[in-house]
Amino acid sequence: MNRKTQYMTRQREQLIEFLLAVPGKHITVNDVCEHFRNNGDEIGQTTVYRQLDKLVDEGVVNKYTLDGVGPACFEYVGKDSHVAKNSCFHCKCVRCGRLIHLQCSELDGIQRHLYEHHGFSLNPMRTVFYGLCSDCAERE
Amino acid sequence: MNRKTQYMTRQREQLIEFLLAVPGKHITVNDVCEHFRNNGDEIGQTTVYRQLDKLVDEGVVNKYTLDGVGPACFEYVGKDSHVAKNSCFHCKCVRCGRLIHLQCSELDGIQRHLYEHHGFSLNPMRTVFYGLCSDCAERE
DNA sequence: TTGCGTGCAAAGGTTTTGCATGGCA
DNA sequence: TGCCATGCAAAACCTTTGCACGCAA
Numbered sequence: 654m655n656r657k658t659q660y661m662t663r664q665r666e667q668l669i670e671f672l673l674a675v676p677g678k679h680i681t682v683n684d685v686c687e688h689f690r691n692n693g694d695e696i697g698q699t700t701v702y703r704q705l706d707k708l709v710d711e712g713v714v715n716k717y718t719l720d721g722v723g724p725a726c727f728e729y730v731g732k733d734s735h736v737a738k739n740s741c742f743h744c745k746c747v748r749c750g751r752l753i754h755l756q757c758s759e760l761d762g763i764q765r766h767l768y769e770h771h772g773f774s775l776n777p778m779r780t781v782f783y784g785l786c787s788d789c790a791e792r793e
Numbered sequence: 794m795n796r797k798t799q800y801m802t803r804q805r806e807q808l809i810e811f812l813l814a815v816p817g818k819h820i821t822v823n824d825v826c827e828h829f830r831n832n833g834d835e836i837g838q839t840t841v842y843r844q845l846d847k848l849v850d851e852g853v854v855n856k857y858t859l860d861g862v863g864p865a866c867f868e869y870v871g872k873d874s875h876v877a878k879n880s881c882f883h884c885k886c887v888r889c890g891r892l893i894h895l896q897c898s899e900l901d902g903i904q905r906h907l908y909e910h911h912g913f914s915l916n917p918m919r920t921v922f923y924g925l926c927s928d929c930a931e932r933e
Numbered sequence: 934t935t936g937c938g939t940g941c942a943a944a945g946g947t948t949t950t951g952c953a954t955g956g957c958a
Numbered sequence: 959t960g961c962c963a964t965g966c967a968a969a970a971c972c973t974t975t976g977c978a979c980g981c982a983a
Contacts (some may be wrong), residue, residue: 659957659958659961659962659963660956660957660958660961660962660963661957661958662956662957662962662963662964663956664963664964665963682947682948683947695965696964696965697964697965697966698948698965699948699949699950699964699965699966700963700964700965702947702948702949703949703963703964704963718858718862723946723947724946724947724948725947725948744907744911744913744915746913747916747919753911753913755911757910757911759906759910760903760906762902763900763903766899766900767884767922767924770897770899771884771893771895771897772926772927772930773884773886773893773922773924773925773926773927774924774925774926774927774930775884775922775923775924776887776923776924776925779887779923779924780920780921780922780923780924781920781921782907782913782915782920783915783916783919783920784907784913784914784915784916784919784920785913785914785916786912786913786914787912787913787914790912790914798937798938799936799937799938799982799983800936800937800938800981800982800983801982801983802937802938802939802981802982803981804938804939805938822972822973823972835940836939836940837939837940837941838940838973839939839940839941839973839974839975840938840939840940842972842973842974843938843939843974844938863971863972864971864972864973865972865973934983935982935983936981936982936983937980937981937982937983938979938980938981938982939978939979939980939981940977940978940979940980941976941977941978941979942975942976942977943974943975943976944973944974944975944976945972945973945974945975946971946972946973946974947970947971947972947973948969948970948971948972949968949969949970949971950967950968950969950970951966951967951968951969952965952966952967953964953965953966954963954964954965954966955962955963955964955965956961956962956963956964957960957961957962957963958959958960958961958962
């Protein structure tokens with residue numbers, strides 16, 4: 654769709670800088686716009702969408718939609734996210750909405766299994782596990 | 794939100810019948826509406842949304858948004874989907890869009906691990922693994 | 934008869950697109 | 959200077975809501 658970026662514009666630079674400053678956070682397009690609006694440096698919403706798309710294409714930013722509801726979330730994952738060195742998984746509680754980050758070596762087994770037995774190269778950063786967190790499971 | 798259903802209306806009956814007729818398929822609200830439009834039996838879009846919501850609440854239908862893009866998909870999973878006997882997982886290729894159904898007992902281990910070590914009750918039916926299918930991985 | 938279900942129309946929220954202008958290399 | 963990037967406005971989409979009417983039990 655959007656493959657290559659050629660120019661380093663002010664907007665692109667500031668967007669990347671912002672994403673780098675909030676590692677592990679899930680940022681929406683609106684978050685980005687508000688941040689810059691509050692800082693005096695406006696960036697058009699359309700531009701944010703387009704630059705984020707590019708960063709996703711380039712593989713340095715990750716996009717997910719939590720539970721298929723609401724706006725998409727973005728997260729900077731770095732230049733070598735395709736190297737499975739940072740296999741952080743996400744669990745999302747479908748009841749209370751809590752998002753849990755898991756950095757668990759055990760789960761890497763899934764990745765290996767999917768690859769070896771099903772020929773599927775899992776991208777952990779893009780995958781969200783849905784279910785119930787312990788609190789909500791107790792309450793059910 | 795919408796908890797209990799009381800009435801068995803024509804619309805509800807036909808919707809369920811339709812879902813039962815396409816097991817394993819991922820149906821959108823639009824698919825449902827079109828199907829009935831072509832059959833002379835119209836069902837209002839709003840009603841489809843509302844009945845599907847109820848069926849999801851009741852646990853007999855499953856909802857997902859593939860890759861956070863486009864409309865939500867629904868699939869009939871039956872009355873005892875909460876019993877983990879039918880742990881079908883889905884893998885979605887982020888490149889070609891292919892959707893792969895996996896019925897693999899090995900993957901049940903994930904479920905157990907998440908529960909025992911992280912207190913998280915995974916709902917396999919709602920979870921989609923993202924990554925690359927073998928064809929696309931080869932091409933990269 | 935009661936109150937849930939239906940469906941139209943409208944609103945709401947997110948994302949995309951067209952197009953003229955701006956700015957990097 | 960040549961293109962890509964920007965950003966406004968508008969359109970496109972998907973989904974939800976308000977409200978009057980219909981209908982199952």
